Amino acid sequence: MNKLKLPNYNLEKTLLGGQSHSWDKINDAYYGFTQHNIIKITPKNNDEILWQTYPKKDNFEFLKNYLRLDIDIENIKRIISKDNYVAESIKTNPDLRILGQDFEETLLIFILTQHKNIKAIRKCVRDVAKKFGERIVVDDIEFFLFPEAEVLNNLTETELKTTGIGFRAKYIKDAARILTETDLNQRIYDLNEQEAREALTQIHGVGDKVSDCVLSFALKFDNITPLDVWSKRILTSLYKLDPKMKYEDMRRWIDDYFEGYAAWGGHYLWEYVRVHPQVLQ
DNA sequence: TCTCAGGGGCGAT
């Protein structure tokens, strides 16, 4: 295991919160899966971690990028502390972070999240991994990598549906096809916000919300936060926005409000009301 | 056992 100094990083809220569905906490350690590796992180002494990646060991470049170790969290918290709701959330969820997850994995998984609750999402993501992903054993625990687009692309819609993903199967199929047959996977990193969104919404089954999940949770657009039903409730109920506002106008509003850090401000609010839905009353 | 809604998006009006 490698040791890393990691003060002010809320592993619990960051890894087990709403931006990733790939982590489990088992005996005080966090285990996560991607399309390429299993990551184990064990908190130690409050301000450091022990970590390892499998099967390719010691992949620090991956970890550094995934945890976004270069972020100045204090500065961001200062910028987004605009009101009591955010301040309260920072207290409730101290040092919650935004991750830099893999593009392809994030896209595929958030396609699966449509019209599901968190529990169902976690189950169905694991079902897909278990059925079509590579098995890796760490600490005598069985994990599965999330399958690559190329693997999914070679499956029929019927085969995909054996995992219980229902109408999302044809969406996964179209995404897998585009990821396999085009260079989107490389090109996406050179695109600006508008171009990236256009490229993503070309995929059948990917709309505003899912593409914003990808922009925010994978592509590091710090000014974008996905506006799902909960975020919309927050904006209309707490911030008195008109419920009939178009998605695009709400997105512009929250981007402006958090001065380019909507990914962070929006996520602090989202985690807060998820734990305390009564504040929306 | 049955009903119902759930981290959206599509296709028909």
Place this chain on the structure above:
DNA sequence: ATCGCCCCTGAG
């Protein structure tokens, strides 16, 4: 611009 429906799963 609005609205029913999509396939499945877990909660009540």
